Amino acid sequence: MGAGGRTRHRRSALTRRLRTCVLVVKTRCCRVCVTTVGLLSLLGVCLSYLQDPPLPAPQHHSAATLLIWTHPFGRSGTLPDCYALYRIPGCTLTDDLRAYPHAEAVLIHHREVATGAAELPPEPRPRAQKWIWMNYESPTHTASLWRFEGLMNLTMSYRADSDIFLPYGFLVPRVRRDRGLQNRQPQVSRLLRPHLVAWVISNWSESHARVAFYYQLRRYIRVDLFGDAGRPVPEDGAGGSVVRLLRRYLFYLALENSQHTDYITEKLWNALRAGAVPVVLGPSRQNYEQFLPPEAFIHVEDFPTVRGLARYLLMLRRNPSQLRRHLDWRRSYSVRQPEFWAEHYCTACRAVRRSRGHTGVVKNLTRWFWL
Incomplete structure (x- = not known):
């Protein structure tokens, strides 16, 4: 399959999955109306389902060998047992x-x-072997993309339109066993924190x-x-921890080093894990809402001035009932970081x-990644 065909196939698959999520939302919500906010919230969470479901019990004849050409940033270690862990x-x-x-x-x-x-690995490559381009830096900090043009078969990154999509984090719906949880308020500790912004x-x-x-x-x-x-960052017996630090703050500045499509890093997910807002x-509010409910974050572009944001x-901090608007979504979702x-x-x-038999080449890698 050519690059254009593969791209259309990815977009078609993504569209089908999102449409399925919309159908589920519509059937479960009140027949009178579904608010825009609720719909966008659940559409964002639908991205967490884009990963393929686990395969059945392993069979030796279908096993695949994946060669890690270089460990990212030289951080080598014991390779994982994929079945035991995931x-x-x-x-x-x-x-x-x-x-x-x-x-x-x-x-x-x-x-x-x-x-x-x-x-790069030597040419000619073995017959039908795939080369996977993996990158989790933003385009601004990704040099020499030209070296990979016309050589890669699959892309893997934080971008939702990658061949292999695995973001820095995503939300997972909570299983509700007690309807009484529907009305439970956020924990008091999340509203009465000693510090404001970190x-x-x-x-x-x-x-x-x-x-x-x-x-x-x-x-x-x-x-x-x-x-x-x-x-x-303060240390304790387990070493330095940003998440532990942020549990003392109401708000955290999750500011990306550059602004690009889908480039939403661990900064945001660490804050959410810590219960801070x-x-x-980073990218636009609309882009963030593909991953999060609208109230789960405060975008700097929501305010015409920085002074207005500070006042907000x-x-x-003075109005817990207003602060709860940014925390209520936690009753429905938990945070997952790969x-x-x-x-x-x-x-x-x-x-x-899952892609055996497909050996198309990624074309225009640079143009795609910079979009």
Whole structure:
């Protein structure tokens, strides 16, 4: 299948799945009306179902060998047992380059090849072998894409239109066993936290929009700064933890280093896990709503001025009933963050098994990734 055909196939599949989610929402909600807010909330959660369901018990003859060409950022370790951890059978993972001649697919992390720390696998490649391009950096921080043009068979990234889609995080619907939970209010600890706003940052650059935003915001309210550019993240017996830190704050600045489609990183998901309300700077609000209910976050572009945003945060601290609007969605969903990089390896291997017989080449990788 050509790149154009594969793209249309992906979009068609995505459209069918989203339409299915809409049908479920409509049948379960009141027949009188379904509010726009509720619909967008559940459509965003539908993205969490885009991963394929677990396959049946593994069969030896259908197993696939996936070669990890380079460990991302040099962080090598024991390769995961995909079936034991994620119920993904039939996957043999290896980082032994001697397995290249008989590997069904090769997973290539962009950074190592782009920086010259590693070379691409040798040509000619074994017959029907797939090369998978994996990258979790934004386009702004992804150099030398030209080196991969016309060579990759599959893409894997945080982008929803990747061949293999695994985001930084997603929501999972809670199973309700007690109808009384429907009316339960958020825990008091989430409304009575000792501190207002925190920001953890290690990659400080005066050219980033997020740094300019921080300079403006701190003129109106206190922002506690942590990381390499501020105070160290407090440590305890388990080591430093951003999530534990954020449990003391009402709001967290989830500011991305650059603004691109679907580029919503662990910054936001860490805040949600900690029960803090994220204040986001990244892609558009509409893009965030593909992953989250509208009230789950506060977008900096919701306000004409930074001063207006600061006043809104102060108002929420004084009015718990208003703050609950940003927390009520937690009664319906829990937060899920994939484990780097074990789950990525296993998800890629599952995709290889499901795409046997398709060896189309990804064309215009650079243009697609920058859209």
